[in-house]
Amino acid sequence: MRIAIFIIVLLFPIMIFAQDYLFAPAVNDARARGMGRTEILNTSGGNGIFVNPANPGFIDSPKVQAGGRLFFGIIDDEPLNEIGAPYQYWEAKYTIHLKLTHISFAMPVKTFDSGIELVFGIGYNSYFDNGRNYRREYRNTYDGFSYDVKVTGEEYGGLNTISPALAVKVNDWMSFGLAFNKSVFGKMGNKYTYDYESPPQYSYVLEKSEQENTGSAYYFTLGQVMKITRKLTIGFMWRSDFKFKLRDGEHYYKYLDGDESEYELSDVDWNIPAVAGIGVNYQITPTILLAGEYQTRPFAGMQLYYPEGGESPPPSFFYVENGACYRLGGEFLAPVPFRVGIFHDAVKWRDDWDDENPSYKTGVTTGAGFEMYGLHFDLFGEAAFWGYDWGLEYNETQFTFGMTAGYSFKQW
Numbered sequence: 001m002r003i004a005i006f007i008i009v010l011l012f013p014i015m016i017f018a019q020d021y022l023f024a025p026a027v028n029d030a031r032a033r034g035m036g037r038t039e040i041l042n043t044s045g046g047n048g049i050f051v052n053p054a055n056p057g058f059i060d061s062p063k064v065q066a067g068g069r070l071f072f073g074i075i076d077d078e079p080l081n082e083i084g085a086p087y088q089y090w091e092a093k094y095t096i097h098l099k100l101t102h103i104s105f106a107m108p109v110k111t112f113d114s115g116i117e118l119v120f121g122i123g124y125n126s127y128f129d130n131g132r133n134y135r136r137e138y139r140n141t142y143d144g145f146s147y148d149v150k151v152t153g154e155e156y157g158g159l160n161t162i163s164p165a166l167a168v169k170v171n172d173w174m175s176f177g178l179a180f181n182k183s184v185f186g187k188m189g190n191k192y193t194y195d196y197e198s199p200p201q202y203s204y205v206l207e208k209s210e211q212e213n214t215g216s217a218y219y220f221t222l223g224q225v226m227k228i229t230r231k232l233t234i235g236f237m238w239r240s241d242f243k244f245k246l247r248d249g250e251h252y253y254k255y256l257d258g259d260e261s262e263y264e265l266s267d268v269d270w271n272i273p274a275v276a277g278i279g280v281n282y283q284i285t286p287t288i289l290l291a292g293e294y295q296t297r298p299f300a301g302m303q304l305y306y307p308e309g310g311e312s313p314p315p316s317f318f319y320v321e322n323g324a325c326y327r328l329g330g331e332f333l334a335p336v337p338f339r340v341g342i343f344h345d346a347v348k349w350r351d352d353w354d355d356e357n358p359s360y361k362t363g364v365t366t367g368a369g370f371e372m373y374g375l376h377f378d379l380f381g382e383a384a385f386w387g388y389d390w391g392l393e394y395n396e397t398q399f400t401f402g403m404t405a406g407y408s409f410k411q412w
Contacts, residue, residue, distance in 0.1 A: 023128060023244075023270070023272060023302060023348055024128070024345070024347070024348070025051075025127055025128070025239075025275075026101065026125075026126055026127060026128065026129040027039050027051075028047070028050070028067065028069070028101040028102040028125060028126065028129075028402070028404075029042075029043040029044055029047040029050075029067070029102070029378075029404055030044075030067055030367060030378035030379055030380045030402050030403050030404035031043070031044045031331075031339065031367065031369065031378045031380075031404065032044070032047075032051075033365060033367065033380040033382060033400075033402060034329070034339035034340075034341065034365050034366055034367015034368070034378065034379070034380035034381075035291055035329030035330065035331055035339045035340070035341045035365070035367065036291070036293075036327045036328050036329030036340070036341020036342050036343045036365050037293070037325070037327045037329075037341065037343045037345070037365065038279055038291040038292065038293040038327045038328070038329040038341065039051045039052070039279075039293070040052050040223075040235045040236070040237050040277050040278065040279030040293050040295075041055070041225065041233060041234075041235040041279040041280075041281045041291060041293075042279075042281070042291055042329070042331075043055055044065070044378065044404065044406065045059055045063040045065050045104065045106060045406055045408075046059070046063055046064070046065055046104035046105055046106030046121045046123060047065055047102060047104050047123070047404065048106075048167075048177070048223070049104055049106070049121045049122070049123045049125075049163050049165040049177075049179050049221075050102065050104075050123060050125040050127070050161075050163060050179070050181075050221075051221070051223075051237055052177065052221075052223035052224075052225070052235055052236075052237040052279075053121070053165040053166070053167055053177030053178055053179040053221055053222070053223045054167055054175040054176050054177035054223035054224050054225040054235065055167070055175075055177070055223065055225060055235070056106040056119045056121050056165070056167045056177065057117070057119050057167035057168065057169035057175030057176070057177060057225065058169065058175060058225070059106055059108055059119060059408075060108060061108065061408050061409055061410065062105070062106065062107040062108070062408070062409040063105070063106050063107075063406055063407070063408045063409070064103075064104070064105045064406065064407050064409075065102070065103070065104045065105075065404055065405065065406040065407075066100070066102065066103045066104075066404070066405055066406075067100075067101060067102055067378075067402060067403050067404035067405060068098065068099055068100040068101050068102075068402060068403065069098075069099060069101055069400055069401065069402035069403075070096060070097070070098050070400070070401045070402065071094065071096070071097045071099075071131070071132070071398070071399070071400050072093070072094050072095060072096045072097065072398075072399055073093065073094035073396055073397055073398035073399060074093055074094075074396065074397045075092040075093055075094070075136075075394075075395075075396050076387075076393075076394075076395040076396070076397075077090070077092060077392070077393075077394055077395075090136060090137055090138030090139070091136065091137050091138075092134070092135070092136035092137075093134075093135055093136075094132055094133060094134055094398070095133040095134065095135050096133065097131050097132055097133045099126065099129065099131045101125070101126045101129065101402070102123065102124060102125045102126065102404070103123060103124045104121060104122070104123030104124075104125075105121060105122055105123065106119055106120070106121035106165075106167075107119065107120050107121070115170075115171060116168060116169065116170060117168075117169040118166065118167070118168060118169075119166070119167040119168075119169065120164075120165070120166060121163075121164070121165040121166075121167070121179075122162070122163065122164045122165065123162070123163050123165070124160065124161070124162055124163075124184070125160070125161050125163060125181075126158055126159075126160050127158070127159045127160070127161050127181070128158040128159035128244075129158050130155050130156065130157050130158035130188055131155065131156055131157075131158065132153075132154070132155045133152075133153070133154050134151075134152070134153040134154070134155070135150070135151065135152050135153070136150075136151050136153075137149070137150050137151075138151075147196055147197070147198055148196065148197040148198065149194055149195070149196055149197075150194075150195040150196075150197075151192055151193070151194055151195075152192070152193050152195075153190060153191065153192045153193075154190060154191045155188075155189070155190040156187075156188060156189060156190070157185075157186070157187050157188025157189060157215065158188055158215075159183055159215055159217060159244065160183065160184055160185045160186075161181040161182060161183055161184065161217075162181075162182055162184045163179045163180065163181045163182075163221075164179070164180055165177060165178065165179035165180070165221075166178055166179075172227070173226065173227035173228075174224075174225065174226050174227070175224070175225045176222075176223070176224050177221075177222070177223040177224070178220065178221070178222055178223075179220065179221040179223075180218070180220055181218060181219050181220070181221060182217075182218045183215060183216045183217045183218065186214040186215045186216050187212060187213075187214055188212070188213060188214070188215050189210065189211045189212030189213060190210070190211050191208075191209070191210045191211075192206075192208065192209045192210075193207070193208050194206050194207055194208065196256075204255055204257075204259075205255060205256045206253060206254070206255060206256075207254045207255055207256050208252075208253070208254040209251070209252065209253050209254075210251070210252045211249070211250070211251045211252070211265070212249070212250055213246045213247060213248055213249035213250070213265060214246070214247050214248045214249075215244060215245065215246050215247075216244075216245045216247070217242045217243060217244045217245065217272070218242060219239060219240045219241070219242035219272075220239070220240040221237065221238070221239045221240070222237070222238045222239075223235065223236065223237045223238075224236045224237075230283070231282055231283040231284075232280070232281070232282055232283075233280070233281040233282075234278065234279070234280055234281075235278070235279040235280075235281075236276070236277070236278055236279075237276065237277045237278075237279075237295075238274065238275070238276045238277075239274060239275050239276075240274050241271070241272060241273045241274040241301075242272050243269045243270070243271060243272070244269070244270040244272050245267075245268075245269050246265075246267065246268045246269075246270070247267050249264060249265025249266070249267070250262060250263070250264055250265060251263055251264075251265055266306055266308070267306070267307055267308060268304055268305065268306055268307075269304070269305045269306075269307055270302065270303075270304055270305075271301065271302060271303045271304075271305065272302060273298040273301035273302065274298070275295060275296050275297065275298065276295070276296050277293060277294060277295035277296065277325075278293070278294055279291065279292070279293040279294075280292045280293070286333070287332060287333040287334070288330065288331075288332055288333075289330060289331040289332075289333075290328075290329075290330050291327075291328065291329045291330065291331075291341075292327065292328050292329075293325070293326075293327040293328075294324060294325065294326060294327075295324065295325040295327075296322070296324055296325075297322065297323040297324055297325060297345075297346040297348075297358070298322050299320040299321060299322055299323055299346065299348045299358055300319070300320070300321050300322050301322075302320075302348065304318070319356060320348050320349065320350055320356060320357075320358045321356045321357050321358060322346075322358075323346020323347075323357075323358040323360070324346055325343065325344070325345040325346060326343065326344045326345075327341065327342075327343040327344075327345075328341060328342050328343070329341030329342075329365070336368055336369065336370050337368060337369040337370075338366075338367075338368050339365070339366060339367035339368065339369075339380075340364075340365065340366050340367075341364070341365040341366075342362075342363070342364050342365070343361075343362070343363050343365070344360055344361075344362050345360065345361050345362075345363075346358045346359075346360055347359040347360060347361050347386055349388060350388060350390070351388050351389070352388070352389055352390070353389075353390040353391060359386055359387065359388045360386065361384050361385070361386035362384065362385055362386065363382055363383060363384030363385065363398075364382070364383055364384075365380060365381065365382045366380065366381050366382075367379055367380035367381065374407065375405055375406065375407050376405070376406045376407070376408070377403060377404070377405050377406075378403065378404045378405075378406075379401075379402070379403050380400075380401065380402050380403075381399075381400070381401050382398075382399070382400045382401075383397070383398070383399055384397075384398045384399075384400070385397055385398075386398075
């Protein structure tokens with residue numbers, strides 16, 4: 001346990017901003033998010049480009065969509081006080097963070113008498129969403145001297161992509177799709193500021209720290225939708241493996257005594273394995289739709305490489321076995337469409353110090369849709385919970401609210 005505690009204290013800033021969403025594909029479409037994250041079949045309109053590019057094959061007029069999310073949360077790390085670690089009496093939380101997450105446009109094109117319809121699309125999407133605001137307060141004790149610290153942190157960036165796509169509607173019950181996804185706006189990093197109630201008596205105490213690098217990647221997404229019967233629909237998705245390259249990294253420190261230091265970070269490549277998933281929709285009645293979904297999470301293949309060699313491999317505790325995502329949702333077509341769902345998604349973080357199995361984030365979702373001034377709005381709300389036990393327990397409660405707004409042009 002002492003080794004675990006030492007590593008946790010040493011890597012505290014890294015762990016705070018690199019836990020449950022590390023390489024977790026974001027579900028940004030509000031309809032799918034409200035239905036328990038069942039995105040393979042329930043991502044609306046052109047937003048299907050980002051997960052199952054066969055979905056837009058069934059739209060009948062050009063459509064533009066955009067949306068974002070609001071995130072905040074509670075962090076419960078109280079057992080840290082019980083084991084004699086340097087950090088005492090501390091509180092932490094994620095403060096409100098707003099972000100534009102997606103923009104899409106899809107346009108159907110009829111092919112005259114062939115019976116085949118094409119839908120062209122393009123979109124911007126936050127695939128890995130690293131945006132967080134963070135605040136914590138604690139008392140640090142070192143060599144008999146104690147001081148109180150307030151830390152304000154921000155992480156930004158992630159993996160943002162631009163994605164041209166093509167869907168082919170073969171007939172009224174089958175569609176195929178292909179999307180190419182290329183990174184854009186690759187800057188990502190974090191910033192911390194440190195405020196002290198009574199300045200500690202050490203010249204090397206931090207006042208500010210910043211880290212930034214540039215991430216780049218490209219990958220393909222394939223999808224298929226089959227309407228087996230009037231009630232049963234099945235969808236498949238596959239995303240290719242890719243390298244997430246981090247380059248031009250810099251780290252900057254400023255200390256209370258005015259000294260500054262900065263250094264370059266090593267170039268690294270993260271190998272991100274391919275993922276696949278299947279979604280099923282069943283229309284129980286004309287007003288009740290049930291949805292289920294399964295996706296792979298091949299964490300064991302997510303390995304870190306140094307392209308120039310010479311550096312040590314990452315600590316062994318970053319290795320996590322494969323996991324999966326299990327998602328259920330429903331939509332009820334009342335005067336206003338109402339949605340609910342649950343999910344149980346694997347997280348790239350060990351559940352136990354001595355166990356390589358992943359932690360899981362479990363959550364409940366809800367949502368609704370409505371029309372106003374010719375626009376269609378989908379809203380969602382989500383409460384999620386996850387944690388781990390490495391000799392001390394760490395738990396988070398996260399809240400996310402979001403919206404997708406869309407406009408359908410007249411059919412031409």
